[in-house]
Amino acid sequence: MEFVIKISQFLLSLSLLIILHEMGHFIPAKAFKTRVEKFYLFFDIKFSLFKKKIGETVYGIGWLPLGGYVKISGMIDESMDTEQMSQEPQPWEFRSKPAWQRLIIMLGGVTVNFLLAIVIYIGMSYYYGDKFLPNDNISDGYVIESTVANKAGLKTGDKIIAVDGERIENFAEVPEKVLFGKDITILRNGEQSTITLPQDFLAQLIDAKEKGFIDLRMPFIIAQVPDTSANAQSGIRKGDVIVGFNDTDTKYIDQVVSSLDSYKGQQVTAHILRDHEKLNVPLKISDDGKLGLVYATRATPETLEELGYYEYDVKKYGFLESIPVGFSKTKERLVSYVKQVKAIFTPSTGAYKGVGGFKAIYDIFPTVWSWQYFWGITAFLSIMLGFLNLLPIPALDGGHVMFLLYEMVSGRKPGDKFLEYAQMVGFVILIALVLFANGNDLFKAIFD
Structure with missing residues (x-):
């Protein structure tokens, strides 16, 4: 069931991001009367799971969930349709449009990505507010x-x-x-x-x-005392908080662990909190300094506040107040991600070893359905997708933008053959990056 929840969140988030990104290209293309031949969620290599032609565009769902695409007439893209490019330019084709229109079409996808993140953070700020620990x-x-x-x-x-x-x-x-x-x-x-x-x-x-x-330093809260535990009959039970042994106070888990090590093989008097009442129970400490199958659980912010460990701040926003907050959060996440990318491309940091692919993205989704986590993760992935697509690599939006800016500044349009070769080089780079990232995932799964 946990797998179903995680994979559902992963596919829903990925599908939403792909569709909206491609809509960012599709809408300005149609606005400038540029023909869009295909609009696909996921890749349709060899066959499609679904497709339907409406007007001049085929809308479909591919079987390979590694992305999506729009095929725009007269554009050198992932389709590598060299036959179309060898014919005379037609007025409805991408290559026939003014450079500024082509630039808007190419920037549409990443623009939607950043706008989506802003909208999500505005909505989350307004609906949930911010709960944080100063x-x-x-x-x-x-x-x-x-x-x-x-x-x-x-x-x-x-x-x-x-x-x-x-x-x-x-x-x-x-x-x-x-x-x-x-x-x-x-x-x-x-x-x-x-x-x-x-x-x-x-x-x-x-x-x-x-x-x-x-x-955070956490309290030792009992999560489970199995019948097979050496302390099953001690009177300790789920939800109890261990706050000391004999004459030693143990407010935090790390202090409990340290104290257990000094009481190896002994029976001690444990001081516990139960429903705000302090009680004493006898506990046996094993020869290796363990409580004998007594497990601790992680406390929620609400529990930590109730026990008096930490005091959280909650900031609520009106709708108008949430708008600048949404912009600010998007900027903060973008700056943070740029730092991460910079570290990855700085070999001395070794950050490249932590690069992950689709498995790493899948893993960040929780095993329980949470709309708050889902929207937060989706907003960050949207920022990540927008930034990566802006990288000046041929085959990415940023590569097309780079050549268009060159054309607008110099007044000279790169030749179709040059663009074809550049697109091929870009594909090689992208495939290498995808293989590296997902290879890291595979390596960790096997050897970690």
């Missing part, structure tokens, strides 16, 4: 489980107050800013200091294949 509301620092981060100088209990001189306002910003930062200003035991991360810090994290990095 960094100033964290008093005991974070849990930092990564051995790579520990080696670099960070440790549990540190509070990161700035990265590269930029103060951290929202805890959610911390992991990403650290990943792409250099000088980390921390507060440790009331003392402020700066740690300079190694240039290949991101590469080290990827190579280490560690799941934990920087996270």
